[in-house]
Amino acid sequence: MTQILFKNIDTKGLNSIGVYEKQGGYRSLKKTFDKKPEEIIEIVKASGLRGRGGAGFPAGLKWSFLAKDVFPRYLACNADESEPGTCKDRELLEKNPHLLIEGIIVTCYACRIKTGYIYYRGEFQHASDLMDKAIEEAHAKGYLGKNIMGSGLDLDLHTHLGAGAYICGEESALLNSLEGRRGEPRLKPPFPAVEGLYGKPTVINNVETLCVVPWIINEGAEKHAALGTEKSKGTKLVSVSGHVKKPGNYEIVMGTPTSELIFNLAGGIRDDNKLKAFIPGGSSANILPADKVDVRYD
Numbered sequence: 001m002t003q004i005l006f007k008n009i010d011t012k013g014l015n016s017i018g019v020y021e022k023q024g025g026y027r028s029l030k031k032t033f034d035k036k037p038e039e040i041i042e043i044v045k046a047s048g049l050r051g052r053g054g055a056g057f058p059a060g061l062k063w064s065f066l067a068k069d070v071f072p073r074y075l076a077c078n079a080d081e082s083e084p085g086t087c088k089d090r091e092l093l094e095k096n097p098h099l100l101i102e103g104i105i106v107t108c109y110a111c112r113i114k115t116g117y118i119y120y121r122g123e124f125q126h127a128s129d130l131m132d133k134a135i136e137e138a139h140a141k142g143y144l145g146k147n148i149m150g151s152g153l154d155l156d157l158h159t160h161l162g163a164g165a166y167i168c169g170e171e172s173a174l175l176n177s178l179e180g181r182r183g184e185p186r187l188k189p190p191f192p193a194v195e196g197l198y199g200k201p202t203v204i205n206n207v208e209t210l211c212v213v214p215w216i217i218n219e220g221a222e223k224h225a226a227l228g229t230e231k232s233k234g235t236k237l238v239s240v241s242g243h244v245k246k247p248g249n250y251e252i253v254m255g256t257p258t259s260e261l262i263f264n265l266a267g268g269i270r271d272d273n274k275l276k277a278f279i280p281g282g283s284s285a286n287i288l289p290a291d292k293v294d295v296r297y298d
């Protein structure tokens, strides 16, 4: 099965820049800087990449909604991951922080952004510390800072820990919290692409969404668009927990039946008991009976 995000995830030392580069890391930057920012947005649109934070909004389309000619613009990466049972962003953040940095650099080039924030749920201190180290390494190598690889892009990245509130995963509450206000959702419109952080146009994407971007640049939009179902392209990280033999995060191609996840990847039901029901998503999803186990993920 195609692996976009988890291909090298268990490589020892992957969260250090040397190992990441040896695995082909930061390769997408040259390809990115050889193109115009608008071309990158078109590539991501053509790839069919939809947001992995829950709402499934097309990523490239969201970027194209940024208020024209209004600067500065900001990027806020949503690393709040508060949905019960979900722990896939955490694995990416802790094991492959440079992949997220690379995805953010490409996104900020495409959207002409010079300042990015990664907003973590309050409990993600360890992931945030690892990211601070990765950001330092990326600065030292010239992947962050002024005029990155001669591209003209200046970019600084900052990490920020929330205080541990589920609602701060909602994008506008996240922005309030980042600004030091009470973490409550804002009325929309205006949408963040028009008036976001500090009242400026802001791109907000989930960790997993941004981590897919380098692969799309390296492999091409068509290859991404060829994976999955008609409406959901690419792969998806799914956190499997409960009464299975091998709980954990698994990367599946969109459209994979749930039965494959439960009975093959996660090893089946503990003690070989019979499946009675399952929850296909977070706590907002319905509980499905066992006879729906062939429902395809999208």
Ligand SMILES: Cc1cc2nc3c(=O)[nH]c(=O)nc-3n(C[C@H](O)[C@H](O)[C@H](O)COP(=O)(O)O)c2cc1C
Residues within 6 Å of the ligand: 050, 051, 052, 053, 054, 055, 056, 057, 059, 078, 079, 080, 081, 082, 083, 166, 167, 168, 169, 170, 171, 172, 204, 205, 206, 207, 209, 210
């Ligand atoms: C109550 C609530 C909680 C949310 N929690 C998260 C979260 O923990 N992580 C996340 O990425 N998105 C979360 N979202 C979705 C975000 O509002 C937003 O749609 C998402 O970060 C956009 O990124 P994407 O387009 O890459 O998916 C939440 C939404 C709601 C309504």
